[in-house]
Amino acid sequence: MRGSSYFKRPAEYYRRTQWTYPDTLRIRGSVIPSVLTDVVIITSFSATILAIEKFNWLERSLNVPNMIVPALSVVVGLILAFRTNTAYDRYWEGRKLWASLDVQIRNFSRMIWVGMKDTPHSATDGGVAGSRGSVRVYAHQLFGRNNSSSSMKSVAKNGALATTTTNASNSTVRGESVSHSTLIDLDSDIHHEDVHEKVLVIRLLLAFAVSVKHHLRQEFGIRYYDLEKLLPEGYEPCAATDHVDTKAQHDKALGDRQRLYNEESWNIHVGNEDGQMSLPLEIAHGLSLWVIAEARQSRIESALIGNLLGSINSMTDIFTNMERIVFTPIPLAYSIHLRQVVYLYCLALPFTFIAALGWLTVPLMCLVSFTLFGMEAIGREIENPFGKDANDLHMDEFCRDLKRELDYTVNLKNFVPGAHA
Template sequence: MSLFSFAIYVCYEKLELAISIPLSVLGSVSVALGLLLAFRVNTAYERYDNGRCLIQTVTATIRNLSRQIWINVPEKTKQDHIQKMRCIKLLLAFFVATKHHLRHEYGTNYKDLQELLPKDWAPVSVTHGAKASATKESTHPVSKLGIRKKAHSMVHGIRTLPLVVSLHDTVKPLDNSGSLEPDVRNDVHNMRRSLIKEFFPDSDIADSTAPAIQQHAVQLALHEEKQHRHQPSSSTASETRPLLQSTSSAATYASDTSSLTPPAEYGDRAPFTSDEDLPDQGDGDMSLPLEILYRIALYINAAKSADKIESSFVSVITNSLDTLGNTLTTFERIVHTPIPKAYNIHLKQGVMLYIFFLPFSLVESLGLLVIPIVALVSFTLFGILAIGNEIENPFGYDYNDLPLNRYCDELKREVEYIIYHVPSHSHSILLDGQ
C-alpha cells in the first residue's frame, strides 16, 4: 500500500491529475466499517473467552468428582479398588479425549490418552460394536476393502456409487478457522452405510471408515483420469469429478426408507428387542468423550445396585456428569460454528476498498505524509482482521490458542496427588493426620 500511496502522490503533485476525492465520502463508510470490525473481533474474543470458561468448568467438575468418588465409594476388595481407580482415570481421560476431539484427532492412539484408558478399551467410534474385526481389516484403501476376490465387481460398483471426491486430496483437511461450509449430500462422509451395502452386498466396504472408502475412490478416479488423457474427449477434466452424475437412488437416498435394515442383534447390550426399535443402518457412532461419560455412569449405577453408595450420592454424581456433557456440547458448538463465509468476505472486501480509496481522500490535505498514514491505517485494519481469525478457534496448536496440554497435565498431577497421598477413609484425620 505504501507504493500505491506513493503512486497516487506522484500523480497528484507531479502530474497534476485531479484524482482527489472529498474526505467526507469515506467518513460514513468509516463508521460502518468500524462497527463491522468491532463486531468481528468481539465475536472472536467471546468464543475464546467462552472456551476458557468451559475449560474452567470441566476442571472444577473433574476435581469435585474425583474427590467425591475417591472418598465416598468404599473399597472392600481389590476389584473395588481397581474399578474405582479406573473411574478416576476415566475422568482424566474425558478431559484428554475432549482435547483431541476438539482438534479433530479421533481414536485412542495417543500416548496421553492410552495411559488413562483401560487396556481392554474398545471405543464404539472405532469398532462399531460387533463389526470391530471388519473395521480393523479395512484400513487399506485397495487391498483390505474386501475386494481381493471381487475386484472386478468392486471397481464396477464404485463407478456407480454416488461419491464426490477430489482427484488430488484424498481427505479435505478440517479447518475451523475459516467459514462454515455447507453439507454435500453425495459426500462419502454423509452417506448412509445401508446405501453402501446395497451397492456392495458381498463386500465389507460398508464397515470401512469414510477416509478409507474415499481413498479407494480417489485411486479409481486417478486411474480413469490417466485413461482419459490418452483418449480424445470433448469434456475437460476438472479437479473435482462426480463419479455419479444422477441416479434414482442417489437423488432420493436421503429420504428413502426402503433400505433401512431391521434391528440388529444386540447380544448382551440389550435384553429385549422389538419392531419399535430404531432401525440399525450401521451408522451408529459416538464421540469418545461422550462414551467415557456413559462408562462412568454405568460404574456409578453398578455401585448403587450393589448398595455401595446411596441414592443421594448418585444424584450428585449424575448432576456433575450432566455438567460435563453440557460443556462438551458447548465445546462442539464453538468448534463447528465458525463465522459465516458471507460476513468474512464482505468484511474483507470492505477493508480492501477502504484502503484503496483512502490515499485519494488524504493526498490533498497530507501531501507526502499520505504514504505513512495509509500504511499505518492498513496495518491496523488488517491486524484486526488477523486477530479475529487467529482467536476464533482457540483449541488448536497456535501460539494464541489455549494451552490445553498444560491444563490437562496440571489436572492430572492434582488427581494423582489425591490418589497417592490422600487416604480414601480416616477416623482421626484432624488429630493425627491419618
C-alpha cells in the same frame, strides 16, 4: 520445589520467561505475521498511486475530496467492533466451559475417592487375579458390550468377570492386565484392591478432558501420547474416524448447505455396525455404566449416586457446548464481506490523502492498514479458542494441571468411617 510449576501467575501463560521484550516490540504471539501480506499490498498500492500523481503519468489528478471518509470510517469501525466483540465472547465462553469441566472432574474424583466403599476381594474374584493383589481390568468392564468376538471368548475362558451391561459402542476387548498407570502404581502392595478400580475411573476422568481437547482440535482417535495410558487395556474406540473425510455434494434446494453422499433411511436398530460416537461421549457412557453397576452393588453411598450421574450429565453438556463453538463459526458471508469492506476502505483512502500529505501517505496507509487488518485478524484467530494458535486457550496446560491434581488425590488416604467394609 517439585510442584512449583503447578502455580502460575496469569502472565506466565503468555510470557514463558522472566526476561522478555516489551509488548511493543514483540512479534511472537502478535498478528504481524498474519497481516504482513495485506499491509504490504496496501502500502505498495498507496506508493503506486502517489507515484502516478507526482510524476503526472495521467492527464487528470487522482485526488478525491475527503468528505466520504468519515462515513466509511464509521461503518468500518462498527463492523470491526462487532466482529472482535463476537469473537471474544466465543473465547470467553470457551474458557468458562473449560472451567466448568474442571469443576465437574474435581467433584467426581473427590466423591469417588471418599464415597466408594472398599470391599475385600479374593484371588478368585472376577476383577482381581494374580499375586500381590494386582488387578485385572478389562475394557468391557467400563464399556460393556456383549458380542461373540474371539477376544471376548478368551476373556471368558480365563475366568474374567462377565459383562453385566451392554453398550452399542464399537469397542473390542483384549484380556490383558493393566500394567501401567499415569496416576498411581497399580501393583503396589500398600493399596487396597478397590483403590485400583477408583484409580482406573479417575484416570478415565482425565481421559475425558484430554479427549475433549483433541476432539475440539479435530484430532480424532486415541493414538496420542497423553491418551496412551489413560484408557483401559483392550479398549478400541468407535470407528467414527473412518468417515472423517466423507465427501459432500452441493444441494441446490438448500442453497449453500451440503448433504452427504449415499443417504439412507434414518432407522435406528440394534446391531447397526454403522453407529458412531465420539471418544468423550463414549467415555461418559462408560462412566455412567460404572456408576449404575456400583450403585446396584451398594458400593457407592446412595447420597452420591445422583451427584455422580449429574456430574456426567454436566460434562456431556459442557462438551456439547464446546462443540457448538467449534462447529458454528462466524457466518462465511459476514467474514467475506468484512474483509472486502476493509480492503475497499484501505484502497480508497490514499486518494483522499494525496494532495494534503504527499509522500507521507505511504507510511500513514501502512499504519492504517496494520491497524484495521490487525483487528480483523484478532477476531479471526480467537473465534475458535480451542486451537493451537498463540492466543488460543492453553488447553495442554489445563490438562497438565488437572493431571497433577488427580495425582495428588489418589495418594490421599481415605479415613472415612466405614469406607473399608
